[in-house]
Amino acid sequence: MPFSLGYGTNGFADHPLPVALELLAEQGYDAVALTLGHPHLDPFAEDLDAQLRSLRGRLDELGLRVVIETGTRFLLDPRHKHRPALVDAEAAARVAFLRRAVDIAAAVQAECVSFFSGVLPADTTPETGWQRLTPRVADIVEYARGKDVLLAVEPEPGMLVETVSDVLRLRAELGDPENLRVTVDIGHCVVVEPGGVRGALLQAGPLLANVQLDDMRPHAHEHLPFGEGTVDLPLALATLAELGYRGVAAVELPRHSHDAPGLAVRSMEALRAGWHQAGAIRESARWLQESTTAITTDPGSLAKIFAMAGRRVGRSPLRPDADPTGVLFGTVSDHARGALIGRLGEFLSPDELAETLLALYDGGDSAERRGVLKGLGALATRSPKLPAAVVTAGLRLTADALRTSENGIVAAAVGPFAAAYLDQHSWRHAVLKLVFMGISLSAVADLQERADDELARMAHDFAAERSAAGRPVPEDVQLLLQSSSSYSTSS
């Protein structure tokens, strides 16, 4: 991969630094994110220069790049985490520390120094926070410029600078200094970034100077090992490759030192697997771009391009772990075809788009039909209100798909388009059909929002029929029964 995979030393707090570095090199990491302070490197040590010389030597021997991280919890105030912060009334100690971090980065030829803004103190308005933050960062930027060191501001959930947009605002207020860049933690993105991981990385674009890798769940700022949250790691890695990112991307698991060696191994496995999947994502992206260009030049080429998609981008399940057969969430080619239709929506008139949808579906094999249905979902997600012609065509295709008995087609027909436009009667029957066919209801978009008492009644009757026949009742029926309080205690 074009960038370097690293691991944060804050996830190795129970190992001495030289041992941690050795373990990382052993596992194939070629970078390290070094957090200053306890326990690895005291930035105020008397023999700091000697320590740094020895560290640089060791990094050279092991072939490791290094970035400097500054998120040490109790370095400056033993009683209060991350205090003083750049948004506090008094922050001299913080500024002095960050200057010291710049010195250290210069001494060990680090790629950058990463830092965050801090949480606003109680009773401090954001305006005041920005007024405090901006000149202090200006000071550090000026200092770092003199040392030829790059700075990267990390947006953190709950802090004043919380998103990439906030970093760009800070940067703009300082006159877009060349050496002030962006750190993106991909886990944070599922918590606070409106555009998700991909959106945040693209927004940072060429300003991206540091990346932290971890998993996370949308409602909790808790760094998790890969696979335990909802971060789309392959998409994140594919986006980094697409951006031509050449810096360090380091695993950030500051609360998992107790299992550091094991996590270093498993994280590398997850990153390698993710990179493999990223290849497919990038191939899809290239196909999408080339196809869009070809179709704008020659609209007649669409049918063949659409038919050939699977041969170019592959047919493996999009989410093999959760959906090994690709029935629920589709295949890589379903997704690529859907994305192409989403793209067509940008330059075809509503009538042309409607006609195209019908032609591609009617002339398509099962995989192409799934692709058209995914495309309807992409269009519905992208636009809050689709043109009438497109809705009419989409409803005809959805009805056709729901009449089939192919599980992949039926599952593709209950996505965002059906959630937004299918009438309630048809939608209920579609959901019950999934249960009947043994397809997980995780395929249904907006299930909770649209489920109603009548659907619960239908599910109840279905369960009763199954029970009368002495046959098992699918687990998903419970989900439907719970959607209505009046049936929640039914047998």
Add this chain to the structure above:
Amino acid sequence: MRLFDPHIHMTSRTTNDYEALYANGVRALVEPAFWMGQPRTNVGSFIDYFDSLLGWERFRAAQFGIRHHATIALNPKEANDPRCVPVLDEIPRYLVKEGVVAIGEIGYDSMTPAEDEAFSRQLQLALEYSLPAMVHTPHREKLAGTQRTLDVVRESGVEPGMVVVDHLNETNVGMVKDAGAWMGFSIYPDTKMDEQRMVAILREYGTEKVLVNSAADWGRSDPLKTVSTAHAMLAAGFTADDVDKVLWRNPVEFYGQSGQLILDPIPGFDAADLPDAAAGFEGNSVLRGARV
């Protein structure tokens, strides 16, 4: 023992057959487009049939762990009905679909001018789309029909190695071999070929460029004839490798020329020999009832 049936009309068969095929090692097959018993009367009838071969039938086969491919064509018998001939204009769009591994069945039924025309036009499509051609030989006048078939193929410019001439027997195998085309044999309960005669032909002509199929359809036929031929070969002293060549590698090589064969195991079937309950479904469909 992995088997590939290069010619079988699964649309006409039951799920019991799929189960038996899978249980006996058949993991891939090709279903050529052909007539339906009851003659078709319009183009729409073909369209629904072609769509079904690439949609429902492929899906149905996958439920039983079998990779289903198709060949698409206007068959020679229905090429004689002017109401059906315009389907030739629809065929090109099917030739770029996934899993369409040849144009076929084409060839002769009664050797009429209308059959000549459809045969030649579709051989040209094979050239244009770089697809193999699957050629049916007539039930009546087989020898003369085979000779004429080979002449038309030669004149078309299609490489003989891109053509399988099917339903051969002792009388016409030699001329097909001499022409350099692939030799297809349909093993039937009573008509066409049987296992013992097939073994004798393999002894005489070798295993190169030989395809053995069941051609099972809605008539009296047996989808497990590839299996019984494999056993007959072993009983006659052929090696397991010979069986693998005739009943797997040969069809893979022939249809592989299309670039359209998909042979990786269907998810849920690579480890176990039983359908994966999680991959199934029920209802107006194939795998009815709860599975344990």
